[in-house]
Amino acid sequence: MALLAFLGLNYKDKSKAMIAQVENQVTVISFQKSIRIKAIYVVPGQEVKKGDMLFVAESTNLEADIYKKNSELNSLKIQEIGLNRNYHLEQDILRSENSFKVMAIKNELNELMLEKRMQDQNSIKLKEIFDGTINNQIDSIKLARILFLEKEIINQTKQMEARIVQMTSKFNQDTSLINGKIKILKNNLLKLELESAELIQYADQTGNIGNLFVQLNELVPPYQSILSIYSLNPTIIKAFINERGVSGLNVGAKVKVESTNRLYRISGEIIEIGSRITSFPEKLNAMNGVNSYGQEIFVKISENNQFLNGEKVYVYISDGAE
Template sequence: MRFLEDLLDNFWNTHKNNAGVAYVYGHKLSIAWVVCVILAIVVGFVYQGKVAMFRGIAEASETIISVPSATEIVKVHVVPGQEIHAGDTIVQINRPDLTLRIAELTREIDALEGRSNLSSAEIDQKVADVKANLETRRLTLTAEIRNLEAEYNSNKAISAKLKSLSNSKSQSDGNDAMAMRIKSLKNELALATKSANEQIALLRGSSKLQKASGKNEAENLKKELEEMQKQQEELIQIAKEDWVVGDVNVRDGEKVSSFAPIVTLTHKSPTLVRGYINEQIYQNMDLGEAVKVTTLAGTGKAVVGEVVGLSSRIVAFPERMWKMPEMPVYGREVTIKIPENNPFLLGEMVTISETSGKKLKKNENK
């Protein structure tokens, strides 16, 4: 600072005869203020609507194990803080209502299939009875027709030999009556055959209809049974990927209400950051924008994250981010997705700053 003063004094002594230099030197305080104001305006214009840096907390995405109905805990296989891997058993659950419903569906399906088989047998028996009655009626009518035809042919032969009686009206009337009787019996046989065939067709049609109806009902029950059995298999909760057990909210033998959290699982390393921007500062940030996340101390390699969520209302900062106790701070919450391979600890406070790229996807494409 002393060096600058000496430098300015030497410059003044050298150029004090210059009117311009003398004017500037005489109004140096005013000119300094003007320069500061101009610089402030320029900086404000360049960074308007921007926050160069804000803070957040590194967190991991969670999954909560729960079931949609009242359950009973058989056994819990994990403890809080335990690392589990894909294929590990987490908890065994029992649902008495599910077991009861599976038994009911099994009985209903068996009964329905039994009734269907019984109905088919009954219809087949009725068809056989109709055929038997038709055969009996056919034999009776056929025998009677055969006898009448024999008698009719005999009468015709006698009439041909007795030419003297060929014009006899009584003989002619008798033959005509017999012919009409034979024709009537043949019509009766044809009608009986047609009626029996119609009865058989109707019985077989009703059999197909009953089978189709029973089949549809059985298929619906079987689908429900498959769904119930699938839910029963899910009563043994098995990890599908690597997790860290967060909270265990139940004990062995405890009864749990529907949708109550049983076990909470989190990832081992943070997968997102919840940042908080003070409400007194306007932040022009967009979804998909790239940001840089570092530790508070600024050590270690920075991680590039992507803004995936912006709150639409003002929320309270976490208590640990208050500058003074009992003086809450409010602002806007920003959710940032970060790669799983990162140096942060769960719950660690981090610093978030803007990067030169506006959109993470654009940077990746480049």
């Protein structure tokens, strides 16, 4: 990228224009963590195109962190599988136990019902001999037991269902906890993998290699510069406008950038407006030795342009006409 630093004046179409100077933009590559240089594919002064490989680095700590996070992630996934299996196994066991209990109750209930039917059939004959007092007591005891067993079948089913609800609630809580840990680990792992991918550096623009600050196999501390790239064409204009300002200066506003000494112009767009007043670059002051002050305006232009470094240009608000 390159910068165009400019100040305001009136343009011939009566809109307020600005005069600018194209300046080369330097990109310096560094890392936030210690790395070791494994391979270097460029030399100072070499021209590179966007996407060309610059160098390859390695980070032992980063590789260890990725291995550790992957191990933790696999462990959690195994826990999740085990939790799911245990949940369904416990449900199957509970249902089986309930089935056996209900079956035993039904067997006893069937026996009592059979005895009751037989007793009912014989009760008529026994009434001729006995007054029915003993038989009525026996019938009442069996009937009470039958009613109890019928309710017990319902109670067993309700107890099983309540137990399943408790198991499901605990299973959902445990699963949610594990899934939360898995999500955090995946996010951390993704960040580490992105860092790992950045160990292979490619040129993000067409330009020339400036300085190469490292050597092969060198251990580079955090934030130390590794190499610099000078862009061939400007892409960012850094504007300075005086206190009078220029109308139409809003983020997203379209501008025209035009050469002062040849018939060439290109479109641009305001991408940022500074929030403070700062001094103009010395060579853009209206009078030598007298500092001028103004607000910074940043304009983006296409990298496919024909401006030369150091070339003066006009910048003005576009009226929409090509």
